[in-house]
Amino acid sequence: MYIGHYAAAAALLAVAPETPVLPIAVAVAWPDVVWSGLVASGVEKVRVDPSSPLQSTIRFTWYPYSHSLVLSAALTLIPALAFGLIYQSTWVGIAFWLGAVSHWLLDVPVHGKDLPILGRVGSRDGRGDRFVGWGLWSRPRLAFVAEYTFFALVALTTAPRSALVGLLAGALLLHLLNANSFFGFTRGNPTGTPRRYAGFALAGFAAAIAWFTLAWQ
Numbered sequence: 001m002y003i004g005h006y007a008a009a010a011a012l013l014a015v016a017p018e019t020p021v022l023p024i025a026v027a028v029a030w031p032d033v034v035w036s037g038l039v040a041s042g043v044e045k046v047r048v049d050p051s052s053p054l055q056s057t058i059r060f061t062w063y064p065y066s067h068s069l070v071l072s073a074a075l076t077l078i079p080a081l082a083f084g085l086i087y088q089s090t091w092v093g094i095a096f097w098l099g100a101v102s103h104w105l106l107d108v109p110v111h112g113k114d115l116p117i118l119g120r121v122g123s124r125d126g127r128g129d130r131f132v133g134w135g136l137w138s139r140p141r142l143a144f145v146a147e148y149t150f151f152a153l154v155a156l157t158t159a160p161r162s163a164l165v166g167l168l169a170g171a172l173l174l175h176l177l178n179a180n181s182f183f184g185f186t187r188g189n190p191t192g193t194p195r196r197y198a199g200f201a202l203a204g205f206a207a208a209i210a211w212f213t214l215a216w217q
């Protein structure tokens, strides 16, 4: 999931409007930011099918540090503490943690059954762990419409009026830039390798962080 994660950011900011936007925009992307770095350094594993751009063909084979419910939530206490200290606010730390945990929850509907619950890094291939994911990505057209609709509905009910145009238009633009992974316009996967795929994801989230932070005013 990509822009859909910003529905959680919008909800958090609606609950506590005084919260600075940037740490929340980073928080909902955090697991994927960490994931990009860990894939690039070879710690976490992903398999990219060079012959297909579709999101459903990406195999997330090993990502317990960035994308498990329990271990990732525990590890996220570190950046949450850092953001709390930077902003001199306990709430910013808590909100960062909530935003980062929401990422895993919102990944569950779209991912295949590859999201670990515990994140058992000691066991080979996460054996003994449970994996969840409802697999909406295997119905890409529905997934494409559902992700934008979900974001738009949450934004419409939570965002300040003045921010709505920027939020809805920016989300649509970013979602359209990601459309190849839903509709398969290209024959092969333009990224091709795990490292380049991770770099592409990181660039996408950097753009999303900038968009959301600027749009939410």
Ligand SMILES: [Zn+2]
Binding pocket: 001, 031, 032, 067, 103, 107
């Ligand atoms: Zn993710």
